[in-house]
Amino acid sequence: MNNTTPLLQLKQLRVAFGDTEVVHGIDLSIQPGERLALVGESGSGKSVTALSVLRLMESARLSGQVLWQGQDLLQQPLAEMQRIRGDDIAMIFQEPMTALNPLMTVGQQISEVLQLKKGHIRRDADLRAVALLGETGIDEPERRFQAYPHQLSGGQRQRAMMAMALACEPKLLLADEPTTALDASLRLQMLALLSALQEKTGMAVLLITHDLALVRHFAHRVAVMEKGHLVEQGELRAVFSSPQHAYTQKLLDSRPRRDDLHEADAQAKPASVVQARGLRVRYPMTVPGWRGWFQKNHFTALQGADFSISAGTTLGVMGESGSGKSSLAQAVLGLMPFEGEVTFAGDRWQGQPRQDKALRQRVQVVFQDPYGSLSPRMTVGEIVSEGLKLHQPQLTAAQIEQRVLATLAEVGLSSDDFPQLLNRYPHAFSGGQRQRIALARALVVEPALLVLDEPTSALDVTVQKQILTLLKSLQVRRGIAYLMITHDVDVLRAMAHQVLVLQGGKVVESGPAMQVLGQPQHAYTRQLIDAFPD
Structure with a gap:
């Protein structure tokens, strides 16, 4: 990182679509072996800037200079750009399910890159692909080599994309929101893996993200974009401790915080809105072969959950994907069969639309994706x-x-x-x-009860803060009870009065929010909280 010659240097880069300019003459450089985070909200121009480096937007009009080791990429013929893509500069995209070919196994896709770019024969390419899957932390890499993208978890798919990007040993990796679709603890695992691989290979990394918590864990330097302008850049510690631009200050101030008035108001409303006892959710599973005619199996997604939510309070449910959060929410909403007891001031789901109509008015839901x-x-x-x-x-x-x-x-x-x-x-x-x-x-x-299923995870940090502030004020005014499903510990710190921690369908810890989040007793809870240092 002390090398004075930049690996990549953007000079007065401008990007326009038709008559509309979306990136306005930015200057940015990355040194060999450096980890640079490019941060900003949606629409700030982060991803467009990264895609411009590899000239991946055919409809965009680019001007200025994109100097790669002194060579202007905007002036290179297409054949040279195709060589540089993957060989010298690789990219990891935000959503692996759209970036991976669903008709090829992940191993075939990595092997194909090695055959096309490195000239490996099929056998050698396959062996190297297995090794890359292992290096990126995928268990049983020989078996996962044969898996299709839909057969892998989100974290495994992202690791497979990373293996594909690293196949040609690039000097620069462009990582565009590589952890957005992952759980909090998985995000840190992915960043730790990326850091280890970066240090091992010596490549530089440009991380595009709006998640400032991840930037704290990963970057050496930070560059901040607002509406196509580069408004601030510098060393991580300097920018985060003493931000100079108002927009940077706004981003750093957007972390959810607890409201004392919200807390005091909740303590004054003891009436219970919903109670659950021994809540259990099971899904039927097909038994292969002739035994399936006579034998039925079940997968238990949630077992033995007990909780209650009082008027004007929030129960936060946290855990990774597959922990049972969504099954719990759907059971409370009466959208799936369950065992145990869920009561709303004495009323229960009957499983019949006419009988449940009155209760449906009292229990509503807000989903994760506003689109x-x-x-x-x-x-x-x-x-x-x-x-x-x-x-x-x-x-x-x-x-x-x-x-x-x-x-x-x-x-x-x-x-x-x-x-x-x-x-x-x-x-x-x-x-x-x-x-x-x-x-x-x-x-x-x-x-009387609002089920909030990751209501802010798809939003930028400043918009997230606005929505959480709105939810708190609505709860104070209306006395609504919230069941909040989230993996974001910062959101729980700001919103929850009680917390339920799920792992593998079991409740591993529960209690007052400040007690669970401040002094967690279970190792899994500590692992989740460590992803969001206070």
Whole structure:
């Protein structure tokens, strides 16, 4: 990192699509062996900048210079760029399921890179691919070599992508949000692996991310982008301890924090909204062969969960993928069969739409993805009013519209700021605004319990803070109980009053949030919390 000649240097790089310029003349350099984090919110130009280095956007108009060891990549013929891609500069993309070929095994895809780029014969390429899978931490690499992408977990797929990127021993790795789709502890594992591989090979890494917690663990230097402008860059410690630009200060101040008023208000509302005793969820499994005609097996996703949630309080449920979080949420929502007992002030799910209709009004849900949870063919007015029309058919059209507008205003979307608000479609709104619409849809029927399934994980840090602040204020005003499913310990620190920790379908720890998060007793809980240092 002390080498004075940059490995990669961007000089007044500009990127435009048609008449719209999205990257405005940035200057940035990466030294050999350096780990540089390029941070900013969605739309800041981070990914576009990284893709421009390899000229992977055919419709973009690039100007300025992209100097690779002194050679301007913007002036190179396509044949030279194809050689550089993979050989000298490799890239890991955000979502491995869209980046990997679903019709080829992961081993075949890595082997193909070695055959095309390094000229290896098939047998040698296969052996090297197995070795790369092992080096990136995949267990049983010989068996995983034969696996298709859908047969691997998210962490395993990301490791396979890393093995493919490292196959040609590149000098620079561009990692575009490589851990966004992973659980918190897996994120740290991936970064630790990437750091170890980087130090072993001496390659440089450009990490594109909006997750500042990861940057703290990984980067030597930080560069901050806002709306296509590079607003600040410097050594990690200097930028994080003394940010100079207002936007950098805003990002660093966006970490969720606990609210004393939120805490005090919760202690004043002891009434229980939901109670669960011995909650168990099992999925049927097919028994292979002729035994399947006579024998039935089950996979237990959740067993023996006990909890209660009082009015005006939040129960946070944490754990990695496969821990049973989603099964617990679906059982509470009455969306799947379960064993044990779940009661709502004495009422229970009956498994019949007519009998459950009244209870459905009292238990609502907000999903993780604000883009996928709203129908693109319905207007905002239709989306938010749908529950009212079902549960309160006695209301007139004028009363429904009044309730819908009032609820939208309560979540921060007023018709004064958004003309023709009720007639707009979801695509006209940002991710944070869509999540507010999803909240309004749930709140308009005045539920007693709101199930929040990773409600902020798909949002930028500043938008996340806004949504969490809104959720806290709504809870204080309405006295709603929240069941919050999340892997983000920072969110739990800010929101939860009680915490339930799940591992492999079992409750390994539970209790008051400050006790569980501040003094965890179980090793698994400590592992999860270590991913989010206080």
